[in-house]
Amino acid sequence: MNKKILILPGDYIGSEIMAEAVKVLALFKDEGEPIEWTFGHLGGAAYDAEGHPYPPSTQQAARAADAILMGAVGGPKYDALPRELRPERGILGIRKDLGLFANLRPALAYEALSAASSFKPEVIAGLDILILRELTGDIYFGEPRGRRTTADGHAEGYDTMHYSAPEVERIAHVAFQAAQKRSKRLCSVDKENVLETSRLWREVVTRVGAQYPDVALEHMYVDNAAMQLVKRPKQFDVIVTGNIFGDILSDEASMLAGSIGMLPSASLDVNNKGLYEPIHGSAPDIAGQGKANPLATLLSVAMMFKYSFDRADLSDRIEAAVQQVLDQGLRTGDIAQPGEPVIGTVAMGDAVVAALRR
Ligand code: IPM
Numbered sequence: 001m002n003k004k005i006l007i008l009p010g011d012y013i014g015s016e017i018m019a020e021a022v023k024v025l026a027l028f029k030d031e032g033e034p035i036e037w038t039f040g041h042l043g044g045a046a047y048d049a050e051g052h053p054y055p056p057s058t059q060q061a062a063r064a065a066d067a068i069l070m071g072a073v074g075g076p077k078y079d080a081l082p083r084e085l086r087p088e089r090g091i092l093g094i095r096k097d098l099g100l101f102a103n104l105r106p107a108l109a110y111e112a113l114s115a116a117s118s119f120k121p122e123v124i125a126g127l128d129i130l131i132l133r134e135l136t137g138d139i140y141f142g143e144p145r146g147r148r149t150t151a152d153g154h155a156e157g158y159d160t161m162h163y164s165a166p167e168v169e170r171i172a173h174v175a176f177q178a179a180q181k182r183s184k185r186l187c188s189v190d191k192e193n194v195l196e197t198s199r200l201w202r203e204v205v206t207r208v209g210a211q212y213p214d215v216a217l218e219h220m221y222v223d224n225a226a227m228q229l230v231k232r233p234k235q236f237d238v239i240v241t242g243n244i245f246g247d248i249l250s251d252e253a254s255m256l257a258g259s260i261g262m263l264p265s266a267s268l269d270v271n272n273k274g275l276y277e278p279i280h281g282s283a284p285d286i287a288g289q290g291k292a293n294p295l296a297t298l299l300s301v302a303m304m305f306k307y308s309f310d311r312a313d314l315s316d317r318i319e320a321a322v323q324q325v326l327d328q329g330l331r332t333g334d335i336a337q338p339g340e341p342v343i344g345t346v347a348m349g350d351a352v353v354a355a356l357r358r
């Protein structure tokens with residue numbers, strides 16, 4: 001039976017980068033891989049087409065798919081919509097609906113791009129971090145949330161941060177197991193000196209850690225982690241943290257890699273069904289101009305083959321092809337040095353496909 005992939009290009013540059021991903025899928029299909037794909041709407045595109053950022057048609061297709069490839073959602077066209085119809089609700093909705101609680105965000109420093117990074121080469125050379133972000137809990141989804149009026153008549157907004165022990169346990173297991181496959185070091189990031197949520201987080205992670213005596217567990221406060229990431233990033237291997245801290249730290253870590261245009265991500269459920277997306281946004285400023293860097297999307301395709309289809313061989317091929325085009329000096333605008341020649345989205349995608357054929 002063919003593996004079913006649902007493609008959700010989303011908004012702005014989403015369809016441009018996804019067109020390059022489809023070229024890679026088509027190549028593998030030609031080689032005989034049992035895959036098939038269909039397209040659906042998510043985010044602003046879904047609101048335009050069906051009146052909701054995560055419409056029932058997408059829900060059905062997403063539940064039936066073996067894996068989902070997503071571009072990016074959001075943008076100024078949708079900023080004035082009520083919150084529950086905003087494109088962001090689409091991505092948050094699909095994460096929650098499919099139980100995609102484990103978000104893997106690797107940050108790799110490509111040697112070929114070290115000049116594009118704002119860090120000194122020695123700080124980032126050889127950097128290889130995996131951030132594991134819990135994705136379906138925390139203040140992102142906590143109730144109650146809303147607006148109210150205080151006793152003295154001021155408008156007030158409020159959100160609720162919480163984690164239950166089972167929620168922390170399952171992401172902790174994913175993190176320890178990831179650490180076992182890497183350097184056997186895990187750093188859990190929290191704000192235990194202030195937050196009750198974090199006190200529980202730390203207790204549970206420590207307890208789960210007893211089952212993984214081969215992994216060295218360290219705890220770090222999130223403010224310190226933010227600082228250590230730019231000071232001495234290579235001290236980290238696997239980082240596990242909650243939803244909101246992970247959102248922030250993973251954007252920070254992306255800068256170590258040279259460009260946010262290079263970083264893929266995987267969001268997995270308990271059975272390794274996953275949604276794969278570049279961690280960058282929909283880039284309205286360059287949309288429709290063929291300038292977007294498709295490499296994070298192609299690396300997301302690589303993660304899909306590895307995690308959802310158990311095909312590390314195909315994943316390795318894509319990663320090697322990306323490495324080759326970078327070594328050839330091919331650059332989209334976001335990773336080019338001043339004065340360096342720049343190619344567009346389509347040329348970059350074609351170059352990766354050509355490298356895959358070699
Ligand atoms: C991310 C994004 C999303 C998030 C937004 C678009 C809701 O920033 O995937 O990191 O905050 O999770």
Ligand code: MG
Pocket residue numbers: 247248251
């Ligand atoms: Mg984010």
